[in-house]
Amino acid sequence: MSMGALEQLIQVGEKAAEPVRDRMIAELEDVNTLCATYRSRIYRYALLSLRDADLAESVTQDCLLRAHRARDEFRGDCSVATWLTRIATNLIRDATRSRKFQFWKTAPAVDVGVLADRLRSPGLSPESSLVVREALAKVWDAVEKLPGKQHSVFLLRFVEEMELPEIAAAMGLHVGTVKSHLHRALAAVRKAKERTR
Amino acid sequence: MKTTHLSPWEQEEYVIDRPTPQMLRHLSECAECRDAVEGLERSTAIFRSAATEWSAESLAARPRQLLVGAGARRPVTALRWAIVGVLPLVLMALVFLGLHPSLHPVRPVAAINSSNNEANRDDALLEQVDEQLSVAVPASMESLTHLVSTERGNGAGADVGAPGGKPFVQTN
Numbered sequence: 001m002s003m004g005a006l007e008q009l010i011q012v013g014e015k016a017a018e019p020v021r022d023r024m025i026a027e028l029e030d031v032n033t034l035c036a037t038y039r040s041r042i043y044r045y046a047l048l049s050l051r052d053a054d055l056a057e058s059v060t061q062d063c064l065l066r067a068h069r070a071r072d073e074f075r076g077d078c079s080v081a082t083w084l085t086r087i088a089t090n091l092i093r094d095a096t097r098s099r100k101f102q103f104w105k106t107a108p109a110v111d112v113g114v115l116a117d118r119l120r121s122p123g124l125s126p127e128s129s130l131v132v133r134e135a136l137a138k139v140w141d142a143v144e145k146l147p148g149k150q151h152s153v154f155l156l157r158f159v160e161e162m163e164l165p166e167i168a169a170a171m172g173l174h175v176g177t178v179k180s181h182l183h184r185a186l187a188a189v190r191k192a193k194e195r196t197r
Numbered sequence: 198m199k200t201t202h203l204s205p206w207e208q209e210e211y212v213i214d215r216p217t218p219q220m221l222r223h224l225s226e227c228a229e230c231r232d233a234v235e236g237l238e239r240s241t242a243i244f245r246s247a248a249t250e251w252s253a254e255s256l257a258a259r260p261r262q263l264l265v266g267a268g269a270r271r272p273v274t275a276l277r278w279a280i281v282g283v284l285p286l287v288l289m290a291l292v293f294l295g296l297h298p299s300l301h302p303v304r305p306v307a308a309i310n311s312s313n314n315e316a317n318r319d320d321a322l323l324e325q326v327d328e329q330l331s332v333a334v335p336a337s338m339e340s341l342t343h344l345v346s347t348e349r350g351n352g353a354g355a356d357v358g359a360p361g362g363k364p365f366v367q368t369n
Contacts, residue, residue: 044252053255115247139240158241159248186209
């Protein structure tokens with residue numbers, strides 16, 4: 001067994017020590033703490049997955065509420081964030097399957113040009129700003145076109161900056177499968193970036 | 198030391214997971230592979246920044262909502278038990294109030310008699326007024342009194358229309 005695989009087992013498979021688990025359960029016990037700590041994170045994941053602010057808010061509320069209600073079932077074998085991500089992933093999948101979402105999916109949800117302008121640093125030349133804007137438009141478009149699991153895995157790795165074993169636990173996949181999805185997603189992004197040249 | 202460039206897969210592997218020492222050594226010496234890897238990292242970084250910005254802006258525009266129903270499980274359960282406990286008492290109280298004789302006072306016989314006496318007195322007074330009015334009819338309208346008396350005799354009141362359709366004149 002490689003060192004990487006061993007580390008993954010230690011990180012995910014091993015149950016958290018009692019004090020750590022107690023702290024996690026305390027987090028789940030208090031709704032206000034749960035909301036303050038994880039709302040923005042879950043909302044971001046839901047918004048980027050669904051591209052609909054109302055639906056994302058609904059999923060976020062539902063996710064936090066379900067976690068709070070099912071706190072007695074939390075075994076502490078992963079972090080609260082990972083557990084919440086798993087719940088959110090299931091809720092997002094359900095929402096994506098709904099007919100309403102299928103209907104609204106075609107509507108553009110974000111103006112990438114406006115986002116690029118906001119990201120522009122004050123010292124950047126107009127030419128560099130244009131480059132950033134074009135690059136973002138290509139990457140954004142490529143990521144939006146990724147199929148379901150690749151898209152989710154990409155978001156969790158590169159936006160939420162989760163480790164591979166955490167993503168695997170949240171998505172219910174093997175680490176190897178997660179890596180495979182990420183390779184394909186990055187290949188798509190690379191291809192989109194090359195088209196800008 | 199690896200002499201060939203990193204393959205696209207290895208470049209992606211560098212961005213996705215932890216780089217191997219061989220990769221790091223090669224990247225320290227190869228500007229071309231370093232550019233490729235940094236390009237991939239820039240792409241993911243710019244996406245992360247834009248995504249975070251969009252999400253933060255969207256979240257800031259929304260009112261902070263409380264978790265509807267959070268913690269509601271226990272109070273609702275308690276409320277149910279409270280209702281189960283209190284409902285029989287309420288029903289018993291309603292039954293008690295409905296059957297208690299003090300809440301349905303029986304009218305005394307004397308009160309009924311007195312109200313009958315009042316009705317009789319009223320009738321007598323009305324008859325007296327009728328008689329006085331009959332006496333007070335002016336001479337010019339005396340010829341009409343037999344009509345009134347005829348109608349009265351037929352059981353109709355003074356305000357009832359005449360057989361010809363014309364109303365009777367009210368006398369005082």
